[in-house]
Amino acid sequence: MNAPHPPKVAGIDPTVPTPAHTVAPAPPATEAGPAPDAPAGDPLPVTVPDAPGSLLQDRLAGWVSDLTTLHELTERMCATSDLHTALEELLRAGAALVGARRGLVVLEPGDGLGPRATLGLGLGRADLGHLETVPREALLTGSADLLAEPGLDPRHREVATRLGYAAGHALPLTADGTRLGTAVWLYDEPAAPDEHHRQLAARYLGQAAGHIALLLEVEHTRAGAAALTEELLPSRLPRIPGVQLAVRHRTGPRGGSDFYDALPLPDAALGLSVGSVTGGGPGAVGAMGRLRASLRAYAVMEGEDPVAVLSDLELLLRLTEPARSATALFAYCEPAARRITLAGAGHSPPLLTGERRTEFVETSLSAPLGMLACWEAPGVEFRVEPGETLLLYTDGLLHRTGETTDRAFARLRAAAAGVPRALRGDPGAVADHVLRTLLPEDGGAGEDDVVLLAVRFD
Incomplete structure (x- = not known):
């Protein structure tokens, strides 16, 4: 006759032996018989276990x-x-x-x-x-x-x-x-x-x-923070004859302090800007919103002179946000002539890519806004060919690669040069290809924001 099986309890195997760290129960009390040499009539030795102590040790071990x-x-x-x-x-x-x-x-x-x-x-x-x-x-x-x-x-x-x-x-x-x-x-x-x-x-x-x-x-x-950042950035990009615009924005976990803008200007011109405010959290997001709004105002007043726009912005930042600094790049575009004038303040140079060339725009070295008593930097003027795309980006795109600065720049250039011909007519597809090629699937290392603004000229 088979012995009855113990009831099944989830998570417990009845056949598992007592764990090694649990004190084994004492043997039952037995009466030992007389030793072979023990004299007759001596009382029999009795072994009595310390049952309460063994039980307590067992419980403590459990x-x-x-x-x-x-x-x-x-x-x-x-x-x-x-x-x-x-x-x-x-x-x-x-x-x-x-x-x-x-x-x-x-x-x-x-x-x-x-x-x-x-x-x-x-x-x-x-x-x-x-x-x-x-x-x-x-x-x-x-x-x-x-x-x-x-x-x-x-x-x-x-x-x-x-x-x-x-x-x-x-x-x-x-x-x-x-x-x-x-x-x-x-x-x-x-x-x-x-x-x-x-x-x-x-x-x-x-x-x-x-x-x-x-x-x-x-x-x-x-x-x-992400919702606030989105509210402080353009809800949609303008439609300007002669250009196509697309942007990709990834907010870091500390809240977005990178910004971008595309602003229609008088005489069928277009103002483009990207930048980043130091720090993170709600304070940096608020400073970013104020800086972007101020840049828009200066662009409307004197956008054809990017150096003047950034100079005014630097003075405002120094007076109103003395504890902060920022990098920024502003470009004044004339789509009909395909001519661009830009100035940068401590910002990475734009990348121009097309069928015949993929190269960084040569900009002079300059300090970020708010770092010096008086900011100065010369402007740069250049022309683009029909079908070429200008990529404006923030430093987070380079930082998230996890590479050194030189290698990150080289990888960015290679990613832009490797855009398939079938995708080059769509600035959004160009931006997506660059991000997929440059950054891993998890978004890359670090907590930096990423902004990539693509401008294709017809």
Whole structure:
């Protein structure tokens, strides 16, 4: 007759031996027989184990093991620096604690500020799509046997059967009394974690939720700074006969302090500018907005003289923002004549690319605005050929490559020269090709903003 199997508990294998760090239980009390040489009539020696002490040591070892596990998992969570990675770590750690293979976390902050997200562990995109069709209140509840539950939502039963899970264990994600979302782990067969592992998972989620709440605040701040930056930049580029314009702007995590502009000027001219204000955060974003607005005013008054525009801007910055400096480049374009006059203040030179040439525009070295008592730099005048594209960019494009300055310039020139002929008629396609070639898929190293303004002349 076979011995009965112990009941199945999720996350626990009954055949696993006692951990090495746990004190082995003392042997049962036995009465030893008389020693061979013991004189008759002597009392028999009795061995009595210290049962209460062994039990206490066993419990202490278990507590130490639990605390060590929670400490290691919490440290791994605190090492995450973005919300997506933190949620992935939450799912992995929770799955290990409750003995599950798959799971998902639904982030729905109770304050309604977002962001809202659904992330899966061991679930593909199509699986998550099926789960999205299940009512939230039905999906985010745990049961040891979902398929046998009489009140289970019919759609949940259908999706559970299709995805092959039969049980779930759900835990709320709450920080300081504020609901952030829910995590649920899925089992392939009816099972549930025991009370001990449920408590461990709940304690871990309590610690992890605090870190996730901090990352949510960071996301809110970044989103606010990005929205403010976008509001301070042109909502659309103007349409000017003889030129086509396109811009690509990537805001860094500290908030955008790089700017660009394209401004129609009298006599069918066009003013182009790019620049960057030192620092980051809301203060730098506000300074960027003020600087760009001032540059537009000076461009309208004396745009045909870029040196005068930047001189006025430098004086204003020195008087109103004495603790800041900025780099800037302003170009006065005459599309009909395909003639450009520009001046730069500590800014990288533009890149001119076309069928016959790809070269940097020779500009003189100059200091950034606000660095010297009086800024001076000569202007540069040049002409472009029909079909050529002028690329104006901020230094973040070079910094994000992670290369030295010389190598970054060389890579930028090679990326522009390698634009396929079929794409050269579209400045947006030219800009996209340069970004794809120059920067890795994750956006590149560093936290700098990136601005790339492409101007194609017909």
